[in-house]
Amino acid sequence: MPDLAQSTFILPQDATLTSEQSALEQRIWAFINDNHNTTSTHLLIISGDAGAGKSVVLDAAFAQLQKAARATSGELAGTDNKLLVNHNEMLKIYKEIAGTKSYFRKKDFMKPTPFINAYRKAGKRADVVLIDEGHLLLTMPDPYNKFRGHNQLADILQLARVVVLVFDFHQLVKLKSFWTPALLKRVTRDYAVTHYHLTEQMRVGDAAVNDWIDHFVRGKMLPLPHPQHFDFQVFSDGQPMYDLIQRRDAETGLSRMVATADYPFTVLGGKTWYVQAGSLRLPWDKINFTDRPWAQRPETLHEVGSIYTIQGFDLNYAGVILGPSLGYDPSKDRLTVDLAQYQDKEAFKKRPDLADTTDAKAAIIMNAINILLKRAKHGLYLYAADPALRQRLLQLAK
Structure with missing residues (x-):
């Protein structure tokens, strides 16, 4: 089988995060620890250009989170956390990762619509939700994908205590998931929002x-x-x-x-x-x-x-x-x-x-x-x- 890290956001075994990526991982970890016990929802928005390494950091942060969640003791032990991505190819990789790490379960990784429908039906909130490729979240109903709401991010914010959102306005590719800065601000205006921007370019080599x-x-x-x-x-x-x-x-x-x-x-x-x-x-x-x-x-x-x-x-x-x-x-x-x-x-x-x-x-x-x-x-x-x-x-x- 080919190396899982090839072509994906998964780092090879001998690779490490850059200093900027490590700083962001630490910021995510602190953000989760500071806010997961609050009754209100807290949102961290991570922005950066295509190739900035956003998904790499999100994967590393979620691994750290789930190790703590599945430990027998600790403040985050037993927490209910999910990583959502509205992209079939990337979801395959996340689920493949789940099969190779003891602290992951395949159910930890979901598409947004099944998460929204399941948690709304059960009447519960997740502790932490990480969202990769957040610019792919739907901004209108989509019966084909069984989403009957009007905005997936708005629904997720109601169903989680902490949300970490990866977002890039320059990667919007469909009208049904078309975002503007004004719409993002309107959807998140009732929540405590923190922003973090990655500036490195990890892909295009010049x-x-x-x-x-x-x-x-x-x-x-x-x-x-x-x-x-x-x-x-x-x-x-x-x-x-x-x-x-x-x-x-x-x-x-x-x-x-x-x-x-x-x-x-x-x-x-x-x-x-x-x-x-x-x-x-x-x-x-x-x-x-x-x-x-x-x-x-x-x-x-x-x-x-x-x-x-x-x-x-x-x-x-x-x-x-x-x-x-x-x-x-x-x-x-x-x-x-x-x-x-x-x-x-x-x-x-x-x-x-x-x-x-x-x-x-x-x-x-x-x-x-x-x-x-x-x-x-x-x-x-x-x-x-x-x-x-x-x-x-x-x-x-x-």
Whole structure:
């Protein structure tokens, strides 16, 4: 079996938290100890960019908490604690961890809706709830997932004494979980709230590349940096990029193709849907019924991943296909977005409470790009389907 730490937020056995991560773990531990006996709910919100190591710290803090909860004595012995994540692939990893540690139980890890429904039905409150990928919490009813409330965070805050929430506004990818700073403030205004921000970048292995991505997802086109220890390239065709990804995977592993959701697909029906990138044609990722993350399964080297299979996970090298929704305006030298080209209909499901979703939809597309571009530790390769954007990126690469 592959090392559980590969591509995931789980640290290898010989690795340790950074000083910033250790400081946050200690802050979480102090926050829990100070507040778990209070009658009111206390909330700690942890923010930070994709790749800042938020999930790494949350995993370490929850391990420390559950060791104390399952001890025979101590202030936290016997406490009822949960870690929630609204992401199927990440939940698989957490449950796999549970099978390897004596202080974890698989029931310690849940999706938000089952937690809300179970604790509300039982009429009880958890002592501590940690929420990973909190930006994926629903902000509207979702009958398909059996959530009949209006906001999952609001419900969780009523069902726990201490809540530790990992949150990143730049990783919102669906209207049904669309948050704004004003909404988060409104939902949490009746609670004692503490904020903590992680500033490190643990994934993209070069600060100049990370800065280029930050400008790009805001629409600004900058010359590509050429760092010594990070491979950053633009391709005029998808096939050579895929050829290089296959070589990188043979050399280092964890090298995959991913794409924006600009190519038709449906989850049901069993049909194979394809992504076209110049002369390259590869199938979209499939529903993963195994217990392994998408990037760790060898057959997925011959698929194209999406934000739903790669969000929250690491790659060594990423070949990113920027689909037709992304264009280029030469008069302004800026990236453009065409909402009509985006094929993820689930992401754009109607919201009766939002009068105009145009800006929200554009933000979702740019957030998805940010997620894809910040997957790789050692190399990032780009291909743009739009000819004008592709030509401009090739110019910037020179």
